[in-house]
Structures are given as structure tokens and as C-alpha cells.
Amino acid sequence: MSNFLTDFPEMPNKQFREFKKGVDASYKDFAREWGDLIDAMFDPLLKMLVFFEKTLIATPWPIFMIVLLGLTYWGSRSIKLVIGTFLAFVFIGYFRMWDETMSTIAIILTSVIMSVVIGLPTGIAMSRSDRTQSIVTPILDIMQTMPPFVYLIPIVMLMGIGKIPGLIAVVIYAIPPLIRLTNLGIREVDKEALEAADAFGATKKQKLYQVQLPLALPTIFAGINQTIMMALAMVIIASMIGVKGLGQPVLQSIYNQYFTKGVLYGLAIVIVAIVFDRVSQSYGQRIQKHRSGKIV
Amino acid sequence: MSEAKIQIKNLYKIFGKNPKAAMEYVKNGVGKDELLEKHNHVLGLKDINLDIHAQSVQVVMGLSGSGKSTLIRHINRLIEPTDGSVTVDGDEVLKMNEEELRSFRRSKTAMVFQRFALLPHKTVLQNTIFGLHIQNISEEDANKSALRWIERVGLSGYEDKYPQHLSGGMQQRVGLARALTNDGDILLMDEAFSALDPLIRKDMQDILLELQDELHKTVVFITHDLDEALKIGDRIAILKDGIMDQEGIPAEILLNPKTKYVKDFVEDVNRARVIKAKHIMSEINGQDISGAMPIDQDDFIDRFIDKVISDKPDNLVIQDKNKKNIGFLSTQKLSEILKR
Numbered sequence: 001m002s003n004f005l006t007d008f009p010e011m012p013n014k015q016f017r018e019f020k021k022g023v024d025a026s027y028k029d030f031a032r033e034w035g036d037l038i039d040a041m042f043d044p045l046l047k048m049l050v051f052f053e054k055t056l057i058a059t060p061w062p063i064f065m066i067v068l069l070g071l072t073y074w075g076s077r078s079i080k081l082v083i084g085t086f087l088a089f090v091f092i093g094y095f096r097m098w099d100e101t102m103s104t105i106a107i108i109l110t111s112v113i114m115s116v117v118i119g120l121p122t123g124i125a126m127s128r129s130d131r132t133q134s135i136v137t138p139i140l141d142i143m144q145t146m147p148p149f150v151y152l153i154p155i156v157m158l159m160g161i162g163k164i165p166g167l168i169a170v171v172i173y174a175i176p177p178l179i180r181l182t183n184l185g186i187r188e189v190d191k192e193a194l195e196a197a198d199a200f201g202a203t204k205k206q207k208l209y210q211v212q213l214p215l216a217l218p219t220i221f222a223g224i225n226q227t228i229m230m231a232l233a234m235v236i237i238a239s240m241i242g243v244k245g246l247g248q249p250v251l252q253s254i255y256n257q258y259f260t261k262g263v264l265y266g267l268a269i270v271i272v273a274i275v276f277d278r279v280s281q282s283y284g285q286r287i288q289k290h291r292s293g294k295i296v
Numbered sequence: 297m298s299e300a301k302i303q304i305k306n307l308y309k310i311f312g313k314n315p316k317a318a319m320e321y322v323k324n325g326v327g328k329d330e331l332l333e334k335h336n337h338v339l340g341l342k343d344i345n346l347d348i349h350a351q352s353v354q355v356v357m358g359l360s361g362s363g364k365s366t367l368i369r370h371i372n373r374l375i376e377p378t379d380g381s382v383t384v385d386g387d388e389v390l391k392m393n394e395e396e397l398r399s400f401r402r403s404k405t406a407m408v409f410q411r412f413a414l415l416p417h418k419t420v421l422q423n424t425i426f427g428l429h430i431q432n433i434s435e436e437d438a439n440k441s442a443l444r445w446i447e448r449v450g451l452s453g454y455e456d457k458y459p460q461h462l463s464g465g466m467q468q469r470v471g472l473a474r475a476l477t478n479d480g481d482i483l484l485m486d487e488a489f490s491a492l493d494p495l496i497r498k499d500m501q502d503i504l505l506e507l508q509d510e511l512h513k514t515v516v517f518i519t520h521d522l523d524e525a526l527k528i529g530d531r532i533a534i535l536k537d538g539i540m541d542q543e544g545i546p547a548e549i550l551l552n553p554k555t556k557y558v559k560d561f562v563e564d565v566n567r568a569r570v571i572k573a574k575h576i577m578s579e580i581n582g583q584d585i586s587g588a589m590p591i592d593q594d595d596f597i598d599r600f601i602d603k604v605i606s607d608k609p610d611n612l613v614i615q616d617k618n619k620k621n622i623g624f625l626s627t628q629k630l631s632e633i634l635k636r
Contacts (some may be wrong), residue, residue, distance in 0.1 A: 125425035196413035199372055200478065210430070214417045273580040 031158045035149035039046075042164045045114065049163055053244075057099050058248070065103075083236060097268045102273060103234055104245035107163075111170040111231045116224065119175045123182025123220075124208070129187065133183065139184040148237050149173040150174055156241055166243030168244035170198045177226035186212045187217030220294045221284035228280060246272070300347035301514045302371060302482065308346040309366055309538075312337030328537045338365045341538045344380070350481075351512040356520055357561075363538040365410075365516045368486050371516060372405045373397060379539030384482065397525030402431050406475035410487035412467045414459040420446065420470050421455040427478035438477075445473040465496035472503070476511075483515045490519065501527055522561055526550075526570045532635060534558050549574030551633070567634060568598035576633055577614040577623030585624060588613040593622060596608040597634070604630065 011019070056064065065086070072085045092101050126133045152169055159165045189212050197207045213220075239247025246269050253262030310318045310331075315576070318337035328339040341363045348354040358364045369375040370382055373389050384404060392400055406427065414423050421439065422429075424446055428438035446455060449469040461469050468488060475483055485504075489497045501524060508515060519525050523530050524538045526546045533543040543555045550567055553559040574593035588611040591600050604612070604627060612630070614623035 025460055104376060127593065189620060190408055190413075192413040193415060195374060196407070196415075197426075197430075198374055199401060199405070199407040199484075200474075201398045201400075202430045206430045210426075211415060214415070217417075 025211065027154065027157065035158055035160075039159055039164070042159075042168075045167065046164050047112070048113075049110045049167060052109055053103050056102035056106050061093060061098065072279050075279040075286075077286065078282060081278055081282065085275050088275055092268050092271060095264050095268075097249075097265060100246045100265070101268055101272060102246070103243075103270070104232075104247070107167060107170065107235070107238070107243060107245060108272075108276070109232050111167055111174060112224065112228055114167070114171050115175040115178050115227045115231075118171070119178035119227070120182055120220070121221070123179045124186065124213075126179065126183040127168070127186035127212075136179070140179060143172055144176045148234065152241060162241040163243055165191060166238035166241050167243075169241065170231050170238050170243075173234045174227045174230040175232065178220075178223040181218050181223030181226070182216065185216030185223075185282060188219065189215045218284060218288045221280070221287065225277065225280045225284060228276050231271060232269060232276070235269060299327070301350035301385065301433055302346075302348040302516070303381075303383045304344055304346040304348075304367075304370070305381045305383075307341055307367075307382065308378045308514060309363070309375065310337050310378045311340055311341035316546050319378055339538045340375075341370075341377075344540050344541060346533055346540065348514060348516060349531075350514050351526055352530040353508060353515040353517055355447055355517045355519060355525040355532045355534060356527045357522065357532055358535035361537075362535040364520075364535050365486055366538075367620040368516055368518050369534065370480070371484060372401050372407065379626070383407075385487055402427070403477070404478075404480045405482045405484055406478040406480045407484040407486065408471045408475045409512070412459070412464075412471045412491075414467055414470055414474075416459055416629070419456050420451060420462070423459065423470055424473045424477050426474055441479070442473065442477045445476045448476070448507070449473045452517075463496075463502065465492050468492060468500060469503075472500075474508070481514055483513045485515065485517045487518050487520070489524065490521070497524070504528065522565060525567065532559065545575070547571045551576070566598075568601055569596055571597050571633070572599070573600070573612070573625065574616045574623065577625045577627075580613070580621060580624045583624045585609070585611060585613045585621060587611075588624075590615050590619070590621075592617075592624075599635075 010016075059067075066087065069082050069086060072082050073079075076082075089101075092098060126136050133160065146167060151163075151172060155168055157167045159168075193211050193215065194207060198213045202210070235245055235247040236242070236250050237247070239245060239251050246265050249265040250262055250269075252258065253265070308319060308322065310322065312318055313336075315337065318331060318335055321331060321337075322339060322342055326335070333335050333340050333448075344367060346354075356364045356367055370377055371384070371389070373382070373392075375523055378388065380390075384400070387400075389400065390632055391396070415426065418426070421442055424442040425438040427436075427443065429435075443455070446452060449472050451466060451469050451473065454462065454466065459470065462470070468491075471488070489500045492500060504515075505528065517525075517528055519528075529546055531543065531545055532549055534541045534549070536555075536557045542549055542558050547570065548572055549558060550562050550565060553562055571595065573591045575596050576597075577593070587609065589600075589604065589607060589609040591612050591614050593614050593616050602610075608627075610627060610629065612625040613621050614625060616622050
């Protein structure tokens with residue numbers, strides 16, 4: 001009796017070992033069987049990522065700088081931000097971190113594109129049906145609370161170490177805010193605007209493209225900004241499974257206690273994050289000017 | 297009177313989980329409060345019957361919660377009724393399928409909203425052509441028509457501004473231009489001027505009357521303001537708690553309020569400004585009209601009351617446009633009407 005109270009009635013050790021073995025074995029079988037096919041499915045994504053990476057690295061730095069500063073100005077209309085971005089990238093280049101930065105930007109770019117391609121339709125679908133919302137929300141909760149290391153295990157078992165598993169891990173980690181905010185933004189669109197669209201005889205599609213999405217855009221954009229930030233936060237973890245970029249040197253520094261190297265690459269991640277954040281945020285605010293989410 | 301353009305028959309709307317079941321209670325005489333308390337359903341409209349005549353302005357008046365906004369939304373079926381029928385030009389709106397309903401809304405009706413409901417990311421011009429734009433009408437044609445109405449409501453020069461840059465009154469002009477550009481016969485106005493301050497509201501009322509003089513649309517106008525109702529309406533329907541208390545021309549409602557609610561409503565109205573000579577005249581029927589003061593049938597009482605006081609005639613004779621005597625009114629009856 002006393003045993004029952006102090007020790008939780010747990011699964012016997014032997015059975016538990018069998019259970020783990022069984023699950024592992026069947027997942028391994030699944031991975032062996034389907035791994036190649038799944039790899040092949042993601043091949044176009046790999047090609048896109050490699051293309052971005054090669055292009056960015058091959059681009060002469062002055063041209064990259066001009067394009068980046070141009071985009072910064074187009075996005076923010078702020079000279080201060082352009083100067084800040086310039087200095088930040090001079091720092092990155094001077095301290096010999098240029099190529100790694102380009103690799104990181106390539107994976108961020110690819111994962112954000114993938115997040116938008118998957119996240120936007122998912123968010124729209126969620127906003128249209130309470131049922132879909134009640135199914136997707138707990139999945140997003142799991143994606144956001146599950147430690148990335150845990151879902152790295154099955155991904156690596158399935159696809160090995162490399163760029164694509166890294167990309168998938170980044171997308172899993174970074175996509176939830178975009179889906180949530182797309183759903184929220186569309187659901188928050190003023191009922192009267194929708195009623196007006198109905199009264200004038202708009203179809204569902206017309207309502208989506210001409211009323212709901214434009215009015216939700218500032219909120220959706222806040223979601224994209226969050227996704228960029230979270231993707232950057234994942235670069236170190238992703239580097240553990242073979243994603244090149246700013247994360248790998250940081251990882252090396254942790255193993256070997258290279259203080260200066262670690263700090264420099266850490267700073268480079270911070271710089272890229274701040275530049276992306278400021279530019280995308282001020283772009284988001286700029287598009288709100290005429291269309292303050294609210295209807296008038 | 298011309299034929300009914302919009303015919304509403306035995307219309308019921310009950311909000312709640314099981315409206316059909318709640319219908320039975322309502323038909324057995326359960327009132328709004330009891331229905332909510334005991335059966336947890338909200339009575340929106342109860343047995344509404346209303347004929348709206350072509351080319352006239354039908355006002356639906358009531359306080360908030362009376363069901364007036366619910367009623368107007370049944371005409372273009374933004375709200376599905378629990379029971380009843382709504383026909384427009386003889387076509388049953390409630391039987392239309394999605395496609396038919398869409399084309400009905402596109403071609404026959406246009407709506408103006410209390411809170412304007414303009415799209416903030418579109419300019420004045422883009423907002424105005426919204427109705428035509430979604431019908432895939434070429435931009436050139438749509439713009440041509442829109443620009444005409446933008447000018448007509450006095451917004452020329454503001455075409456490329458965003459709604460946020462405009463005052464409330466100007467925003468509602470855009471709302472009106474948008475509705476007119478759609479060019480349906482029916483204009484549904486849901487408390488269209490209620491959110492505007494009094495001076496601007498008066499301006500908008502004048503614009504509407506001026507346009508109506510020219511366009512002769514069938515206008516359904518919702519308001520909670522009796523003065524506005526009397527000024528704009530050819531006919532007025534008064535709603536209370538989802539039930540239509542009275543319907544008729546303004547003078548009739550003023551002179552013969554059917555319920556206490558309507559009576560309270562019209563009590564403080566300056567009758568002289570609302571009632572026309574023709575509304576209170578009786579037939580001549582051999583009355584002595586020699587020495588009677590001639591009055592035009594369409595004159596409001598306050599147009600001729602000063603003259604009656606200074607000249608002190610015993611009787612008035614009411615004339616039509618061609619100066620033909622058509623009615624009789626004693627000064628005694630006139631003073632009674634004003635005293636009541």
C-alpha cells in the first residue's frame with residue numbers, strides 16, 4: 001500500500017523499452033521507405049535555397065549594398081535607417097562575416113517565402129470557418145511550445161542532416177505567428193465593410209481580395225515581421241543540423257570557447273535581425289497610412 | 297398612388313438558436329420581453345406588412361432596438377427572415393438563389409450606411425466605382441459615371457483623396473455617390489445621416505430631396521429622428537419593438553396617432569411646419585366660400601398662418617395648381633388643429 005502511494009504506478013521497464021523500440025523501429029522503417037521520396041519532393045525548395053545562396057554570395061558586395069540600401073529606402077523612406085543599414089553591413093564585411101551573412105539571408109528569405117505560401121492560405125481558411133480554426137489552433141500551440149530540438153529528431157531521422165531539414169525546422173518554428181495574425185486580421189475586418197460589399201453584390205472572392213485582405217494587410221504584415229524575426233532566432237539551432245550561415249561559427253565558438261569569434265557572429269545575427277525588423281516594420285506602418293486597419 | 301414597388305408581407309424575424317420554434321410563441325402573442333426572458337430568443341420583427349410605392353420616399357422610423365435596421369436589411373436580404381415574403385417588382389427576393397440575389401443586388405438596389413462603410417484603402421473615386429468595379433464594368437465607363445455623381449454630391453476635386461482625409465459629411469457624400477453610381481431603382485438608406493452633426497445633416501437631407509426630385513428613385517429611409525422623417529418621407533412607418541404601430545403620410549400620423557407610442561413621438565412636433573393645407577381640408581360640399589381666403593393645397597400651415605391672423609377670414613378655400621377650388625377649411629378647425 002505504501003508503495004502505491006510513493007511510487008506512481010508506472011509502466012514496467014521492460015514493456016516501456018519494447019514500446020520505445022517498437023515506435024522507433026516503425027518510424028525508421030517509414031523513414032527508410034519514404035525518406036528518398038520526401039527528399040525528392042523538397043528538391044525544388046533546395047534548388048531555390050541554393051540559388052539564393054549562390055546568387056547572394058556571387059553578387060559583388062557594392063551591388064548587394066546598393067540593392068539593399070535601395071530596398072531599405074523604398075521600404076522605410078528613412079535616410080537614418082539607410083545610413084544605419086550601411087554601417088551595419090560595413091561592420092559585417094570588415095570583420096570577415098560577409099559570406100556567412102549571405103547564407104543566412106538566403107535561408108531567411110526562403111523560409112519566409114515558404115511561410116507566406118503556406119501560412120497565408122492557412123490563415124485565410126481559418127478565418128472562414130470556426131471549425132478549421134478549432135483544428136488548426138491547437139496544432140499551432142504545439143508548434144510554438146514544443147522545443148525545436150524535439151522536432152529536429154524525427155526530421156533528421158527522416159531526411160538526414162542538411163539544408164532542407166534545417167529549412168523545415170525553421171518554417172515550423174516561424175510560421176505560427178503569420179497564420180495566427182492572418183486569421184485575426186481577416187476576422188477583425190469591420191462587419192459593415194463586408195455588409196457594404198454584400199449589398200453591392202460582391203462575390204466571396206471579390207470580398208476576399210478587395211475588402212478582407214487589404215483591410216487585414218497591416219495585421220498580416222505584423223505577422224510576416226514576426227516570422228522573419230523567429231526565423232533568425234532559429235539560425236543557431238538550424239546550424240546544428242547542417243545549415244550554413246552565421247549560426248555555425250557561433251556553435252563552433254561554444255564548443256571551443258572562442259569568445260571574440262562568438263560575439264562577432266552573434267552581433268552579426270543581431271544586426272541582420274534589427275535591419276530586417278526595422279525595414280519591415282516601417283514598411284508595415286507606411287502601408288497603413290491611408291488604410292488604418294479600421295474602416296471609416 | 298402608383299403600384300407597390302416593394303411589397304413586404306407577414307414578415308417575421310426572430311434571432312436565436314431555434315427561430316422556427318420561437319415563431320409559435322410569437323404567433324400566440326408572446327411579446328418581445330417575455331420571449332427573451334422565457335425562451336431566450338430575440339424578437340426582431342413581427343408580422344410586418346408594408347407596401348412601398350415606386351418613386352416615393354418611404355421612411356421607417358423607430359428608436360434603437362425597434363427593428364428598423366433589421367427591416368431594411370430584409371429588402372436586399374442581408375438578413376434572412378424567419379417567415380414571410382418580400383417582393384420587388386413582383387419577384388420574390390427570398391426565393392432567389394445566390395447568383396440571382398447577387399445580380400438583384402447589383403442591378404436593382406444600392407445601400408447607404410450609417411457609418412458610411414467606405415473602404416479606407418481606396419480613394420474617393422475607387423470607392424465610388426466599387427459597385428460597378430465588381431461587375432467588371434470597364435474602368436473608363438465606371439469612372440465616367442462615378443465622376444458625374446461625385447460632382448453632383450459636391451465632391452469634385454476630392455476624387456483622389458482617401459476617406460480618412462474627409463470629414464464625416466463628405467464621407468457620407470461619397471457613400472451617396474457610390475450608391476447612385478450603381479444606378480439601381482431602389483435606394484436603401486440605413487440611418488444614413490444619423491452620424492452627422494445637425495447642420496451637415498440638414499445639408500445632406502436637402503441634397504437627397506433635390507436628387508429625388510430629379511431621379512425619382514424608390515427610397516427606403518431609416519431614421520430615429522422624427523423631424524428628419526417628416527421632412528423627407530412621402531410616407532412614414534413607425535416601428536416599436538419589432539411591430540409596426542402605424543403607417544401613413546406624415547400629416548395622417550401627426551393628426552391621428554394610433555397608439556400611445558406614436559402619440560408621444562409626435563407630441564412636440566411643430567405641426568404648422570409639417571401639415572399642408574390639403575391634409576386638413578374637407579370637401580366644399582355647398583359650404584359658403586364667398587369671402588374665403590384662397591390657399592394653395594401644397595402650402596404648409598406656417599406659410600399662410602400669418603396672413604390668416606392678420607386678415608381674420610372666417611373660412612379658407614383650398615385651391616389646386618390651376619386655382620381651382622378643391623377644398624374647404626374653417627379658421628376654427630385650423631386653430632383646433634394647431635392647439636391640439
